[in-house]
Amino acid sequence: MTEIAPVEQRRAGRPRSEDADRAIIEATLDLLADYGIAGTTIEGIAARAGVGKTTIYRRWKGLESLICDAVAELKGPLPALPGTSIRDDMLVLFEAAARSRESARNRKVYACFIGEMTRYPALDAQYRESVIKPRRALTQTALQRAVERGELRDDLDLDVMAEIVTAPTLHWMLHNPDRSPTREQLEQFLDGVLHGVAKR
Amino acid sequence: MTEIAPVEQRRAGRPRSEDADRAIIEATLDLLADYGIAGTTIEGIAARAGVGKTTIYRRWKGLESLICDAVAELKGPLPALPGTSIRDDMLVLFEAAARSRESARNRKVYACFIGEMTRYPALDAQYRESVIKPRRALTQTALQRAVERGELRDDLDLDVMAEIVTAPTLHWMLHNPDRSPTREQLEQFLDGVLHGVAKR
Known part of the structure; x- marks a missing residue:
């Protein structure tokens, strides 16, 4: 020894x-x-x-x-957005979100946050401020730039638009904790909200 | 006595x-x-x-x-859909969903389901079968009829379309457990996904 x-x-x-x-x-x-x-x-x-x-x-x-x-660590660093189109930007954001949910453990962490947050108001406030807010701001920036480029409608409130654009992907991931979305699904959700589901 | x-x-x-x-x-x-x-x-x-x-x-x-x-009791009976337009049908479904979340207690029940389901697979399976499935079927029927009437695009998978149409409302409610959506918000979400957020 x-x-x-x-x-x-x-x-x-x-x-x-x-x-x-x-x-x-x-x-x-x-x-x-x-x-x-x-x-x-x-x-x-x-x-x-x-x-x-x-x-x-x-x-x-x-x-x-x-x-x-x-x-915040689990979510990873804020991704750099290409800024080439709202479709490119959002797919980068969605893929980062999907990546951070790739393991069953991580999906359980996200789910427990939704489930228990109402019982921990101080944690909820800190989480919204330090984790949610910068990510939401990034989405809003991407949407705002796309409005300015003339890609997106300019008659919608940005908060409403952010909810519409991100909800199908985020909601699907929350309700399907046993699998990851495919690239095709992410594109279908995104193209659906961009172009609408009503017949023109 | x-x-x-x-x-x-x-x-x-x-x-x-x-x-x-x-x-x-x-x-x-x-x-x-x-x-x-x-x-x-x-x-x-x-x-x-x-x-x-x-x-x-x-x-x-x-x-x-x-x-x-x-x-299931908390969700209330399945609402009767007017069948006059997909907008009318979905607003009836959204308002029923909002009503069942009017009390803080009920919103906490929904949140705890999302948070804990991954730990109770047998309950999860029974809940999906007896509570989620009939409600999802009602949405699908409404969408299918609207496709047949020529109101909605016929090139989208109905599951994808159901996710796109319902997610903004459901996702917003889950992340805002301290308040109820207004009728105006429900209409903004619905019109957003029907007509799309891209500039035409």
Whole structure:
């Protein structure tokens, strides 16, 4: 036996800074998927991540901030929009949304948020502000630019338009937690809302 | 003291058959709203409804059937569609959906279903079969008739079209559990998907 443990053995102990952050985020998402918001605690996250509670409190103000960061991580960075057409822009956004739901775990996290948010108003407010708002703003920017290019109608409220354009994809994903949408489905939903389902 | 208690006092005791059914359904919805599927048990429902567990088991095969019936009750009977136009038909369906979400309690019940269904596959299957399927069939019938009347495009898959037409309203309601949609919003969503958001 030597005093210097092999790398694998050291790794199995307390993870270091970046590894610890990653482990904490993953543990948070795992617990949300398995037990919902109600069953996710700092104690549980610390135990699952293999870190002390103080490590968590050094990085995050509390459970709400940590949960918001974990879900933001799950969503990934805001994608860069090509800006070539509203169809191109929206397909990039939809594919990013679909990618972040590729694993069953991640789909469960999204579902638990919808289900439990009404019981956690402070978390709900923080989530809407830090996670939803920047993403909604990106969609609105894409729509606004398309209105200015003359691609989209200029007589619709942007909030209403954003809801119409994104809802079929988001709603379908929420109600089909066992599979991912195909590229063809994303295109069908998008073309349907762009051109309408009424006969011309 | 007389042997015959005043009506109010009798009412406060064990409710009779129809009253009992109603009390059981309401207790089920109350518990779902407050504690989710995970916190809803036959024992809890019996206690809240003021009936014995055997009264519940005489009427329902088990918790899953009771929960499905409670949510079907909350949704109300399938509405009669005027059949005059797809716009008229869909507004009747949307207003029924909005009505069933008028109380905060009911909106919480819907939200908890989305959030927890992935953890209860047997309940999920029964709910889709007994509650979702007949309602989806009604929407499909309305769309199919509108295609036949020449109101709607005939080159779209009916499932895709149903998703496009209903998603903005349903998705908006799910993400705004603190308020009801106005008639104007329902019309904006519907006209948006019928005529499309692209400039012609």
